[in-house]
Amino acid sequence: MPKLWNETIEAHRRDVRDAILDSTAALATEKGPLSVTMSQIAEKVGIGRATLYKYFPDVEAILHAWHAREIAGHLAQLTEVRDRTDRPGARLEAVLEAYALITHESHGHHDTDLGAFLHQDSGNHLAHAHQHLHHMIQELVTEAAGVGDARDDIPPAELTRYCLSALAAARTLPSDAAVRRLLTVTLAGVRPPQN
Amino acid sequence: MPKLWNETIEAHRRDVRDAILDSTAALATEKGPLSVTMSQIAEKVGIGRATLYKYFPDVEAILHAWHAREIAGHLAQLTEVRDRTDRPGARLEAVLEAYALITHESHGHHDTDLGAFLHQDSGNHLAHAHQHLHHMIQELVTEAAGVGDARDDIPPAELTRYCLSALAAARTLPSDAAVRRLLTVTLAGVRPPQN
Known part of the structure; x- marks a missing residue:
C-alpha cells in the first residue's frame, strides 16, 4: 500500500531533522560547539539557510535536540535489552552490562567542549533521563530480589x-x-550473601 | 622547657591563620562566597585589616586555603584509620568506611554556592588529592588480595x-x-568469589 501524502511529508521532515542533528554534532565535535554557525550547518546538510531556520532557531537548540535524541536512544536500547531477556537475574545483568558499555562509549563526549557545553545547560533533561533509568533498574532489582537472584x-x-554509581x-x-x-x-555486590 | 621565641611566634601565626580560615568558611556558608569581604573577615577574627592582608591577598585565596586544609585533614584521618588497624582485609574495610562517611558528611558543601565556587577553581588540587587517595586504597587492595582478603x-x-566509584x-x-x-x-564486590 502506498504511503499517504501526509506520512511521506512526515517521514521527509524527520529525515531532514535527523540530518541536521547529525551534521551539527559532527561540526561541533570538529570545531567546538561555540564556533559552529547556522550557515555551515545548512551547507553540510545541503539545504538552504531559510529551510534550516524553519526547523531550529539557533545552533544551541540543535545541539540540545541532538543530545535529547542520544539519551532517548540509549534508554530505548536498554529497554530493548531488558525485553529480550527472561529470567530476572539475567535481565538485570544484561541491562547493567548495556548501561556500562554505553557509559564507557559516551566517555569521549564528556571530556570534550561539546560535553561541557551540553551538561552545563541540560540539567533538567539529564535529571529526567536519570530518573527514568533509576526507575527501570530499581524494578529489575526488585524483581531479581523477589526470586533470590x-x-x-x-x-x-x-x-x-x-x-549506577559503581558502573559510572x-x-x-x-x-x-x-x-x-x-x-x-x-x-558480586548485588547477589545474595552466601554465609 | 619553655618554648623558644621563634616557636611561640610560629604557633601564634598558625592559630591566627586557622582562625582566618574558620571565620571565612563560616561567613561564606552563611552569605555565599561572593558576598564576603576582607573587612567582615577581619572583624570576625578580631584582627585589623592590615594584619589580615599580611596573611592573604583576598577572599578567594582564603577559601582555597581553607579547602586545601579540609582535604589534607580528610587524608590524614584516613591515614590514621589505616595505621591503627592490623589485618589487611580489616584495614581496607576501615579505610573505605571512613571514606564513605566523610563523603556522606561533606555532601552538604557540594550542593552549596561555596561548593560550586571551590570546585570550579581547584581542579588541580582536587585531582592531586584524589590521586593520593587512589594510591592509598590501591595499596590496601593489593595487600588484602595478597592474603586472600x-x-x-x-x-x-x-x-x-x-x-571509590561505588562509595561516591x-x-x-x-x-x-x-x-x-x-x-x-x-x-561484597571486593571479596574473593566463592564458587
Missing part, C-alpha cells in the same frame, strides 16, 4: 544507586574488557 | 576505581545507616 537485605532503591567508573576505564570486569565485581 | 582476579587499580553514592544517601549498607554491598 539479588540480595533482599538492602532496599532496592539503595542497591540501584550502588549499581566505566567512563574512565581503558577497554571493554575492563568494563566487563567492573560489571563482574558490581554484580 | 580481596579478589585477585581483577587488577587492583580497577578494583580501587570500583570502590554515599553523597546522595539519606543516613549513616544507608552509608553502612552501601559499604556492605561494595565490600
